[in-house]
Amino acid sequence: MLISLFAVPSILSAYHDDTPLADAGPIYEPGPPKDIIREIPPPVLPSLTPPPPTRTTIAFVPPIVSKDEVVQDENQKSIPDILDTSGDIGTKDVKGNNETPPSLQETPALNSVLEVPKVAEKTYDMFDIQKDPSFPGGLQEMYKWLNNNVIYPEMAKTSGISGQVVLSFVVGKDGIIRDICIVKDIGGGCGKSVQTTLAKMPPWSPGEANGHPVKVRYTLPFKFTLH
Numbered sequence: 721m722l723i724s725l726f727a728v729p730s731i732l733s734a735y736h737d738d739t740p741l742a743d744a745g746p747i748y749e750p751g752p753p754k755d756i757i758r759e760i761p762p763p764v765l766p767s768l769t770p771p772p773p774t775r776t777t778i779a780f781v782p783p784i785v786s787k788d789e790v791v792q793d794e795n796q797k798s799i800p801d802i803l804d805t806s807g808d809i810g811t812k813d814v815k816g817n818n819e820t821p822p823s824l825q826e827t828p829a830l831n832s833v834l835e836v837p838k839v840a841e842k843t844y845d846m847f848d849i850q851k852d853p854s855f856p857g858g859l860q861e862m863y864k865w866l867n868n869n870v871i872y873p874e875m876a877k878t879s880g881i882s883g884q885v886v887l888s889f890v891v892g893k894d895g896i897i898r899d900i901c902i903v904k905d906i907g908g909g910c911g912k913s914v915q916t917t918l919a920k921m922p923p924w925s926p927g928e929a930n931g932h933p934v935k936v937r938y939t940l941p942f943k944f945t946l947h
Contacts, residue, residue, distance in 0.1 A: 832833060843890055843935045844927065851928035853891035853936045855921070870917045875910025884943045885911045887918060893933040895923035906944065914942050 749804075846852060855862035886904035889897050900918050905911030918940070925935035 793797050794856035849927045849929045853927040854925045882906035882944050882946045886941050891936050895926045897921050
């Protein structure tokens with residue numbers, strides 16, 4: 721046992737290698753981090769659409785009333801010729817392509833040339849309609865209302881004036897009485913008295929043509945009688 725203990729240092733020395741380690745090369749020491757540069761891609765530009773081809777434009781300027789000495793001689797195109805052309809209407813003649821779609825922009829010249837004049841609404845006569853206008857309650861109620869509301873003028877009474885006056889008025893589509901005219905008068909303020917009273921009439925039932933309410937010209941006689 722004692723022999724084994726003395727033999728241990730010898731064994732360890734046998735395995736001890738004093739050979740120096742091989743050179744592993746220079747040691748890498750990392751430096752400060754480099755700045756990271758991000759490459760920004762160039763902006764994507766939208767594709768440019770070329771403007772549409774120019775359409776043919778026909779010059780037309782609405783006529784203006786001026787003195788002869790300031791008027792320039794020019795060949796003014798007629799409206800039928802303007803409407804028959806396939807080009808646009810403008811302030812000057814331009815040669816272009818008629819197959820190009822028309823411009824969506826308003827042409828000021830068109831507004832003045834193609835403006836449709838307003839047509840006055842027709843006023844029908846009694847024989848042109850299928851349903852006559854009527855006072856509420858009918859003809860008898862109308863004359864009853866007039867007898868209760870028309871004032872016999874004192875001047876006509878004093879002068880002994882009596883007789884029949886005739887008035888004309890329009891019954892509107894809303895039944896309102898308008899455009900009251902004295903067709904025949906006997907004087908003494910009689911016609912004016914009936915005209916003033918008619919303006920205060922309640923609404924009528926309007927006349928109808930082809931199933932629709934229309935304006936109707938109505939003629940009304942009224943008699944003044946002295947008692």
